[in-house]
Amino acid sequence: MWPFARQLFLSSCLSRSRLYSSATQAKSSLPPTVAIVGSGPASFYVAQQLLKLHPSMQVDLLERLPVPFGLVRYGVAPDHPDVKNVITGFTKIARDPRLAFFGNVSVGTDVRLRHLLDAYTAVVLAYGASRAKRLGIPGEDSLDNVLSARDFVNWYNGFPGAENLKVDLAAAETAVIIGHGNVALDVARILLSSPDRLRRTDAPEAVLRRLAEESEVRRVRLVGRRGLLQAAFTRKSSASWPALTALVSVWKARRPPPSCRRSC
Numbered sequence: 001m002w003p004f005a006r007q008l009f010l011s012s013c014l015s016r017s018r019l020y021s022s023a024t025q026a027k028s029s030l031p032p033t034v035a036i037v038g039s040g041p042a043s044f045y046v047a048q049q050l051l052k053l054h055p056s057m058q059v060d061l062l063e064r065l066p067v068p069f070g071l072v073r074y075g076v077a078p079d080h081p082d083v084k085n086v087i088t089g090f091t092k093i094a095r096d097p098r099l100a101f102f103g104n105v106s107v108g109t110d111v112r113l114r115h116l117l118d119a120y121t122a123v124v125l126a127y128g129a130s131r132a133k134r135l136g137i138p139g140e141d142s143l144d145n146v147l148s149a150r151d152f153v154n155w156y157n158g159f160p161g162a163e164n165l166k167v168d169l170a171a172a173e174t175a176v177i178i179g180h181g182n183v184a185l186d187v188a189r190i191l192l193s194s195p196d197r198l199r200r201t202d203a204p205e206a207v208l209r210r211l212a213e214e215s216e217v218r219r220v221r222l223v224g225r226r227g228l229l230q231a232a233f234t235r236k237s238s239a240s241w242p243a244l245t246a247l248v249s250v251w252k253a254r255r256p257p258p259s260c261r262r263s264c
Helices: 004-021 041-053 071-073 082-093 112-117 149-156 182-192 205-213
Strands: 031-039 059-061 099-103 122-125 174-178 219-224 247-252
Touching: 031 041, 031 112, 041 059, 041 071, 041 082, 082 099, 099 174, 112 122, 149 182, 174 182, 182 219
Parallel strands: 031 059, 031 122, 059 099, 174 219, 219 247
Antiparallel strands: none
16 A cells, blocks of 8 residues: 555645636746755755745655655764754745645556656755766675765665665775765764764764674775865864874875976
């Protein structure tokens, strides 16, 4: 049986579509309605602005998962609760009676995009990254213990379906992370933090148990294609670097091309 929210949304979508097709001028005479696919930060900021624009605006958030907040809920490291404080503001937006949230609705499976276009004045696609970015290098998909940061972040944040991530935390004492951004530092911090420190966070109990009982990681290497000055992490994320004595950043110094060695 489908969840009630999904049934309610599909019924509402069908009724609205029939209403719009019942009269030639129906769409222009009815209050504007907008469907936003996704319910992460971008979706809530868009919804906030739309609700300010028109007093009769109706906004529906469509989410594949049963709960909202997307990246804030499942992308922010559990030891950075202050970053998640924006949820308070999003919750205030969600209390507006002109906004409705429909979870467990997968656009493309439960409802087609063309049906949304028939039922709404406009449709905003704000669903974020649905899959990991691939490097396209040998061994990326065939070697053991090679995984995307997206999958690892989903695992330690309790993303639905990520609890059975195939990673051998006891395979080696050194972990290598390709990248110099905030997520790279988050992953490094989770791997190097003590179990006692992580227990003060909202990390899932199963994750804490595996890190405490299985992990042999003692060193982390961050590998970047550019220098430290071009690294993408923010100052706030880098503040934890001094405490991670086993974290080392590695990059390869590039010689300038022959044509500019004298003039550059």
